[in-house]
Amino acid sequence: MISKALIDEFEKIAGSENIFTDKTDRVAYSYDAAVLDAVMPALVVRPVHNEALGQIVRLCNDNRLPLTVRGSGTNLSGGTVPSAEGIVVVTNALQKILEINTADMLVVVQPGVVTAKLAAAVEAKGLFYPPDPGSQAVSTIGGNVAENAGGLRGLKYGVTRDYVMGIEFFDVNGELVKTGSRTVKCATGYNLTGLMVGSEGTLGVFSEITLKLIPKPVHYKAMMAVFDKMDDASQAVAAIIAAHIVPATLEIMDNFTIRAVEDFSKAGLPTDAAALLLIETDGHPAQTEEDAAKVESICRQNRATSIHVAQDAAERDKVWLARRNALAALAKLKPTLVLEDATVPRSRIPEMVREIQAIGSQYDLPIGIFGHAGDGNLHPTILTDKRNKKEWERVEAAIEAIFDKALAMGGTLSGEHGTGIAKARFLEKETTPATIVYSKRVKKALDPHNILNPGKIIG
Amino acid sequence: MISKALIDEFEKIAGSENIFTDKTDRVAYSYDAAVLDAVMPALVVRPVHNEALGQIVRLCNDNRLPLTVRGSGTNLSGGTVPSAEGIVVVTNALQKILEINTADMLVVVQPGVVTAKLAAAVEAKGLFYPPDPGSQAVSTIGGNVAENAGGLRGLKYGVTRDYVMGIEFFDVNGELVKTGSRTVKCATGYNLTGLMVGSEGTLGVFSEITLKLIPKPVHYKAMMAVFDKMDDASQAVAAIIAAHIVPATLEIMDNFTIRAVEDFSKAGLPTDAAALLLIETDGHPAQTEEDAAKVESICRQNRATSIHVAQDAAERDKVWLARRNALAALAKLKPTLVLEDATVPRSRIPEMVREIQAIGSQYDLPIGIFGHAGDGNLHPTILTDKRNKKEWERVEAAIEAIFDKALAMGGTLSGEHGTGIAKARFLEKETTPATIVYSKRVKKALDPHNILNPGKIIG
Numbered sequence: 041m042i043s044k045a046l047i048d049e050f051e052k053i054a055g056s057e058n059i060f061t062d063k064t065d066r067v068a069y070s071y072d073a074a075v076l077d078a079v080m081p082a083l084v085v086r087p088v089h090n091e092a093l094g095q096i097v098r099l100c101n102d103n104r105l106p107l108t109v110r111g112s113g114t115n116l117s118g119g120t121v122p123s124a125e126g127i128v129v130v131t132n133a134l135q136k137i138l139e140i141n142t143a144d145m146l147v148v149v150q151p152g153v154v155t156a157k158l159a160a161a162v163e164a165k166g167l168f169y170p171p172d173p174g175s176q177a178v179s180t181i182g183g184n185v186a187e188n189a190g191g192l193r194g195l196k197y198g199v200t201r202d203y204v205m206g207i208e209f210f211d212v213n214g215e216l217v218k219t220g221s222r223t224v225k226c227a228t229g230y231n232l233t234g235l236m237v238g239s240e241g242t243l244g245v246f247s248e249i250t251l252k253l254i255p256k257p258v259h260y261k262a263m264m265a266v267f268d269k270m271d272d273a274s275q276a277v278a279a280i281i282a283a284h285i286v287p288a289t290l291e292i293m294d295n296f297t298i299r300a301v302e303d304f305s306k307a308g309l310p311t312d313a314a315a316l317l318l319i320e321t322d323g324h325p326a327q328t329e330e331d332a333a334k335v336e337s338i339c340r341q342n343r344a345t346s347i348h349v350a351q352d353a354a355e356r357d358k359v360w361l362a363r364r365n366a367l368a369a370l371a372k373l374k375p376t377l378v379l380e381d382a383t384v385p386r387s388r389i390p391e392m393v394r395e396i397q398a399i400g401s402q403y404d405l406p407i408g409i410f411g412h413a414g415d416g417n418l419h420p421t422i423l424t425d426k427r428n429k430k431e432w433e434r435v436e437a438a439i440e441a442i443f444d445k446a447l448a449m450g451g452t453l454s455g456e457h458g459t460g461i462a463k464a465r466f467l468e469k470e471t472t473p474a475t476i477v478y479s480k481r482v483k484k485a486l487d488p489h490n491i492l493n494p495g496k497i498i499g
Numbered sequence: 500m501i502s503k504a505l506i507d508e509f510e511k512i513a514g515s516e517n518i519f520t521d522k523t524d525r526v527a528y529s530y531d532a533a534v535l536d537a538v539m540p541a542l543v544v545r546p547v548h549n550e551a552l553g554q555i556v557r558l559c560n561d562n563r564l565p566l567t568v569r570g571s572g573t574n575l576s577g578g579t580v581p582s583a584e585g586i587v588v589v590t591n592a593l594q595k596i597l598e599i600n601t602a603d604m605l606v607v608v609q610p611g612v613v614t615a616k617l618a619a620a621v622e623a624k625g626l627f628y629p630p631d632p633g634s635q636a637v638s639t640i641g642g643n644v645a646e647n648a649g650g651l652r653g654l655k656y657g658v659t660r661d662y663v664m665g666i667e668f669f670d671v672n673g674e675l676v677k678t679g680s681r682t683v684k685c686a687t688g689y690n691l692t693g694l695m696v697g698s699e700g701t702l703g704v705f706s707e708i709t710l711k712l713i714p715k716p717v718h719y720k721a722m723m724a725v726f727d728k729m730d731d732a733s734q735a736v737a738a739i740i741a742a743h744i745v746p747a748t749l750e751i752m753d754n755f756t757i758r759a760v761e762d763f764s765k766a767g768l769p770t771d772a773a774a775l776l777l778i779e780t781d782g783h784p785a786q787t788e789e790d791a792a793k794v795e796s797i798c799r800q801n802r803a804t805s806i807h808v809a810q811d812a813a814e815r816d817k818v819w820l821a822r823r824n825a826l827a828a829l830a831k832l833k834p835t836l837v838l839e840d841a842t843v844p845r846s847r848i849p850e851m852v853r854e855i856q857a858i859g860s861q862y863d864l865p866i867g868i869f870g871h872a873g874d875g876n877l878h879p880t881i882l883t884d885k886r887n888k889k890e891w892e893r894v895e896a897a898i899e900a901i902f903d904k905a906l907a908m909g910g911t912l913s914g915e916h917g918t919g920i921a922k923a924r925f926l927e928k929e930t931t932p933a934t935i936v937y938s939k940r941v942k943k944a945l946d947p948h949n950i951l952n953p954g955k956i957i958g
Binding site: 216232244416 | 600602603604605625626646647648649653654658660661670672674675676677678680681682683684685686687688689690691692693694696697698703713714737740741743745782783784785786789842843844845846871874875876909910911912913914915916917918922926929930931932933934935936937938940941943944945956957
């Protein structure tokens with residue numbers, strides 16, 4: 041139990057209105073979007089300025105209190121599940137966009153800024169922040185950077201990592217570390233920016249993030265290709281990639297997902313289709329149209345039964361919104377939703393789709409498939425009820441089988457959801473023992489008392 | 500002095516034909532392209548396979564021998580200047596391109612592969628490796644990754660860091676660490692790939708590197724804009740950037756550099772011009788031509804006196820080759836060439852050009868200016884003779900003044916040359932004390948006896 045004296049110290053730093061000790065409050069911060077057991081924190085603190093943030097980190101370290109930073113808690117690997125009797129630091133009061141610099145095409149933000157708000161703010165100035173995780177309507181930039189969040193535009197525009205120019209963060213002693221630069225090129229010092237991206241709050245606590253922006257694409261074309269077989273759809277994906285066409289998005293959905301999404305969103309998806317590809321090309325109008333024509337032709341060669349081009353922005357937005365709501369749509373159907381993101385080199389998508397289907401049969405589980413086919417990042421979905429122990433055992437075995445297949449194809453455990461608690465114990469399947477030892481040395485050197493989000497990534 | 504017994508052990512690992520102890524051999528590896536004092540190593544070793552490489556690292560650590568890995572030694576910050584009585588490991592026998600994967604658009608190489616050879620090999624398969632450091636004809640990929648090398652295409656295509664998907668390297672104990680993935684997205688484990696890029700051989704020794712490739716641009720257009728005033732040229736750069744046009748390259752040259760380059764390369768540059776911009780747009784033909792037209796119009800608005808468009812590939816290649824030879828051309832003129840790369844946010848280029856000119860006047864030194872104006876990475880050039888102590892003192896003061904001005908504009912000490920020995924002591928000007936402490940903790944944890952390229956980056 042945390043002492044009254046310590047709570048008083050947190051209060052002195054953050055103000056009594058920003059300290060939450062009631063059980064009902066603490067329950068709300070005891071879990072995130074991953075399927076993991078909830079863990080009750082001792083205290084929730086909401087700093088309203090950076091000075092308080094640094095002091096909180098220091099106070100936690102001085103008192104050996106485990107500290108978990110949390111944006112909106114949308115992450116899917118348990119990265120924001122706190123430690124028992126630990127402190128949760130909520131960043132949602134640190135939500136200022138500090139600067140949008142149109143000349144240098146960068147933006148400086150506090151960690152609690154919501155991703156979609158940032159994207160809208162820079163679009164209003166003719167600029168573009170491409171990373172678009174499915175949770176962007178509520179997720180925060182701090183969380184995106186901590187998890188190296190991906191999204192639908194990964195194949196053309198990359199992921200969060202590719203847009204982080206610099207980070208200011210508090211080290212475990214509450215001292216301010218500044219990494220990176222406002223320049224396009226920076227070869228000064230260690231690339232601590234790179235190390236911090238995806239470090240899940242285990243190496244420091246972000247206070248300010250500088251992100252690269254690019255000019256907004258002037259033109260786009262969205263289409264939906266309908267297939268009678270999932271295999272045809274995934275072969276079309278492989279063929280688009282082999283032709284070295286790089287659409288902005290290239291999403292796949294199987295019939296299971298289509299029906300769930302349509303039921304939830306009423307976007308007009310064909311519920312009798314075995315599979316859909318949702319594709320958008322963008323850029324210069326000529327490039328966009330040529331790429332779209334090539335994509336259409338490749339889809340037809342791979343037996344697409346119909347191709348529908350969005351006629352206006354409203355129609356396009358409706359379909360993308362439906363796709364973005366896939367997780368919510370699926371989550372409604374059963375008590376427990378497992379959304380995996382083992383990822384393969386993009387040419388292996390057809391093989392991976394078949395393997396996931398085979399695993400579903402083997403373990404007698406319906407596994408839905410949707411996701412970012414164009415960058416090899418599928419989201420196999422299992423709907424279950426964790427309280428059904430027998431079925432849950434099969435679910436866990438199926439997940440591990442999916443990992444094994446992805447790794448056998450040269451893939452990775454996580455494309456964009458992070459390692460967190462959920463995948464920490466599988467790390468040794470993917471890499472060498474020395475890699476884990478190396479990682480642990482870094483962690484130990486930077487957080488000797490293991491108070492920064494303990495148990496994440498390396499267990 | 501290294502003992503005979505130890506030399507025998509190195510011989511056993513690498514073979515006697517790959518061990519160099521003669522003074523003449525050692526002298527050749529006692530310096531790199533930076534203006535720094537030479538330091539004689541005890542021994543030079545050239546491993547011919549990865550197993551030997553790992554064993555060499557272990558032997559060095561066991562015997563507390565400082566180890567400096569060297570590709571072609573082209574780096575400009577002293578990153579490959581060895582330690583006194585240390586070991587130099589030369590990677591030029593590790594020069595296999597292990598795999599070019601056109602479907603997944605990636606390449607796997609050993610560290611000693613020459614950059615230009617890699618670029619040509621992937622272009623032959625219709626793919627493109629964009630990073631093009633000035634030294635690419637001789638520099639190695641291992642060196643490029645260790646220094647996070649930049650190049651002419653930084654503003655559109657980024658730098659080496661943006662293309663490294665994964666690294667296999669030996670830690671200080673000679674154990675194999677594997678980072679990253681062959682997938683487009685990877686959020687598994689710590690981003691050790693990011694940490695290793697730019698770490699200058701201080702945290703591990705690369706054995707294998709996986710690089711991302713992109714489709715080769717189908718069209719390009721190169722032009723040369725001539726100006727009567729350097730200020731007009733730099734204002735044109737700022738205006739192109741403000742218009743959010745992103746050429747593939749956007750280089751500036753002052754009269755001093757033009758004359759040196761033309762004298763060396765006979766490329767047909769106008770030696771009476773005060774300044775040149777060398778600009779190339781690329782991509783889809785329509786985009787390329789539109790961007791080129793806009794660039795041309797902006798140059799004219801900024802008082803370009805003439806604009807010459809390259810009429811064919813041969814003419815284009817001749818000008819770019821001349822530009823790439825700028826360093827060699829300048830180096831011929833005086834005993835000592837100082838080539839700086841303090842970098843500013845790209846909108847500040849006109850201001851930075853004026854500041855460099857003012858510093859030249861203040862310290863009574865002719866400072867040539869050329870470089871990657873489009874990404875804020877200028878290369879102020881001072882030609883001097885280090886043996887002239889009085890002048891050298893002024894040179895050092897001028898360099899520090901350039902650093903101060905760049906930092907005052909929100910810039911960085913190094914855009915692409917690295918920190919090495921040359922800039923280590925200036926690090927505290929750019930960042931916080933806690934940042935340097937944090938970096939030292941990482942280094943200490945991963946190399947407790949400080950044998951991996953000691954003295955680089957953090958001193």
